[in-house]
Amino acid sequence: MQVIVRDNNVDQALRALKKKLQREGVYREMKLRKHxxxxxxxxxxxxxxxxxxxxxxxxxxxxxxx
The missing domain is CATH 1.20.5 (Single alpha-helices involved in coiled-coils or other helix-helix interfaces)
Known part of the structure; x- marks a missing residue:
């Protein structure tokens, strides 16, 4: 997964990354694999x-x- 940082705006890139992870279902899978x-x-x-x-x-x- 890749997120482009534009104008040294790391906060915006971090938000975009979190949104991509959410859409891909990574958080849900992490929660399921915890136990x-x-x-x-x-x-x-x-x-x-x-x-x-x-x-x-x-x-x-x-x-x-x-």
Whole structure:
């Protein structure tokens, strides 16, 4: 990953880097890897996330069809 520092403005470059890391999901992955997660817990978490995504898609579809 690369961020260009323009006019010696390190604060702006740091903000851009943080935004890129957030978009790539690096923070989320670091949080998940902080502690060991059992395979059964991982499956349960991913299953719950899939259900949540499906419900959100259904809500959006229902709102669009109104």
């Amino acid at each position: 060991y997660e059992k395979p059964s817990e991982k499956r349960a978490r991913e299953h719950a996330a899939a259900i949540s995504r499906a419900r959100k898609a259904d809500r959006k579809r229902a709102e669009r069809d109104r």
